[in-house]
Amino acid sequence: MTFQGDTVVLGAGVVGLTTAVVLAEAGLVVQVIAEEIPGVTSTAAGAMWGPYLVEPKDLVDQWSQHSLETFRGFAADSATGVRAASGIEASRSADEAPDWATALPGFQPVSRADLPPGFASGYRFTVPLIDMPTYLRYLEHRLRTAGGAIVQQRVPTLDDAPEASTIINCTGMGAASLVSDATMRPIRGQHVVVTNPGLTDFFSEDTGPSPDLLCIYPHGDTVVLGGTALDGDGSLEPDAKAAANILARCTAVEPRLAQSTVVDHRVGLRPTRPRVRVTVDRRTDGTPVIHNYGHGGAGVTLSWGCAREVHRMLTNKQQPASPA
Numbered sequence: 259m260t261f262q263g264d265t266v267v268l269g270a271g272v273v274g275l276t277t278a279v280v281l282a283e284a285g286l287v288v289q290v291i292a293e294e295i296p297g298v299t300s301t302a303a304g305a306m307w308g309p310y311l312v313e314p315k316d317l318v319d320q321w322s323q324h325s326l327e328t329f330r331g332f333a334a335d336s337a338t339g340v341r342a343a344s345g346i347e348a349s350r351s352a353d354e355a356p357d358w359a360t361a362l363p364g365f366q367p368v369s370r371a372d373l374p375p376g377f378a379s380g381y382r383f384t385v386p387l388i389d390m391p392t393y394l395r396y397l398e399h400r401l402r403t404a405g406g407a408i409v410q411q412r413v414p415t416l417d418d419a420p421e422a423s424t425i426i427n428c429t430g431m432g433a434a435s436l437v438s439d440a441t442m443r444p445i446r447g448q449h450v451v452v453t454n455p456g457l458t459d460f461f462s463e464d465t466g467p468s469p470d471l472l473c474i475y476p477h478g479d480t481v482v483l484g485g486t487a488l489d490g491d492g493s494l495e496p497d498a499k500a501a502a503n504i505l506a507r508c509t510a511v512e513p514r515l516a517q518s519t520v521v522d523h524r525v526g527l528r529p530t531r532p533r534v535r536v537t538v539d540r541r542t543d544g545t546p547v548i549h550n551y552g553h554g555g556a557g558v559t560l561s562w563g564c565a566r567e568v569h570r571m572l573t574n575k576q577q578p579a580s581p582a
Contacts, residue, residue: 264288265572266422268413268436269551271297272390272561274428275397277550280565281426281572282404290401291419292429293412296394298494299430299526302449303558304475304482305388306343306460309358310555313533318556321534321563322358328562329386339392343476345460348373348380353464355381374511377463387460388558389477416541424572425547430529431492433551439535442552444527446491447471449484450504452518457481461511472507480521483508487528487555496523530554536567537582548572549582 267278270292282288307329309322332340346368347359359365362383373380398408413419415436416427427433434442454476463472471485483504486497501523509515531552539547550568553560 264423265426266291266420266424267426267428268292268419269297269428269430269432270295270408271300271428271430272303272394272397272557273300273430273550273553273564274426275394275401276561277426277428277565277568278406279397279401279404280562280569282401282406284569284573288401288404288406289420289422290406290408291411291413292408293410293432295408295410296398297430299447299528300394300557301390302447302524302526303388303390304449304473304484305390305393305558306462306473306475307386307388307559308556309356309559312554312556312560317536318534318560319358321560321567322556324563324566325559325561326386329388333386337392338396339389339477340386342384343387343458343460344382344384345387345462346373346380346382347462347464348377349464350377352379354379359383374461385460387475387477390558392477416547417543419541422545425541425545426568426572427547427549428551430551430553430557431527433529433535433549437539437549439531439552441531443490443530444492445530445554446486446488446493447484447526447528447555448486448497448500448504449482449524450501450520451480451482451522451524452505452515452520454479454481455514455517457512457514463511470503470507472511474508474512474515481515481518482524483515489530492527494525494527496525528555529557534560534564535582536564536571538571546572 332338368380457476
């Protein structure tokens with residue numbers, strides 16, 4: 259298999275598609291190759307902008323802020339699947355809000371009396387909320403409009419990728435086998451999609467390291483309810499007990515959800531490593547490779563910032579932004 263072009267992007271999740279869009283719109287000839295189009299994990303995401311347990315903090319802050327500015331621009335166009343949503347993040351302990359939240363529009367503390375039972379602290383803010391199936395279709399359309407191509411094909415190793423000027427590795431969990439990255443591990447996430455009983459505001463709980471998450475993300479006619487964060491669990495099969503627990507947790511916070519009907523179950527594997535990897539490498543034949551993976555549960559949040567970083571590294575022949 260050969261590809262007579264400038265750049266091959268491996269992976270068609272939100273990171274791969276966003277990176278391909280940035281490169282194609284910069285004038286490069288781009289082909290995306292992936293076994294799953296779009297990526298299952300990205301389709302399963304909630305999704306709300308917000309840095310989520312990823313390092314290195316200094317670069318994550320830069321990348322996430324660039325993505326935030328980009329998503330704010332998308333919110334004016336309903337075809338993108340992005341909207342500016344107001345809502346509450348709360349905690350069952352008296353926790354302080356993280357720095358990234360205090361800088362968001364409309365940030366204000368919420369009194370305990372205005373929180374659901376059992377919660378001790380909370381704050382309201384406005385943030386981009388992303389309907390992932392719609393958003394991923396938007397990215398695919400934008401890529402094709404810029405002249406990019408998408409091919410569904412499995413690439414077992416870097417040496418099996420087609421000939422190109424540069425290869426961009428955005429394979430998420432696939433990087434564990436593609437480049438033998440032993441630091442990669444899955445964190446299993448499950449969401450339940452239900453009919454919307456009339457919700458417009460989101461709600462999320464700061465659950466810290468708990469494997470049981472709580473989030474309520476309204477997307478028009480449906481609401482995405484979450485979730486789980488099972489470290490080391492690589493199963494993509496929906497868990498009926500986990501789904502029932504998700505529904506129970508979310509309904510306890512928002513009783514109107516008791517009127518809803520389940521329409522879908524979504525499961526994905528957050529591709530997690532100690533640090534997000536955005537580095538320059540080479541294939542055995544000398545072809546330059548830029549790695550862009552390991553974003554954990556912050557793939558959406560970091561997508562545009564990391565894509566810009568890849569473009570900078572590719573065009574300026576820069577050294578790694580983030581150590582491997």
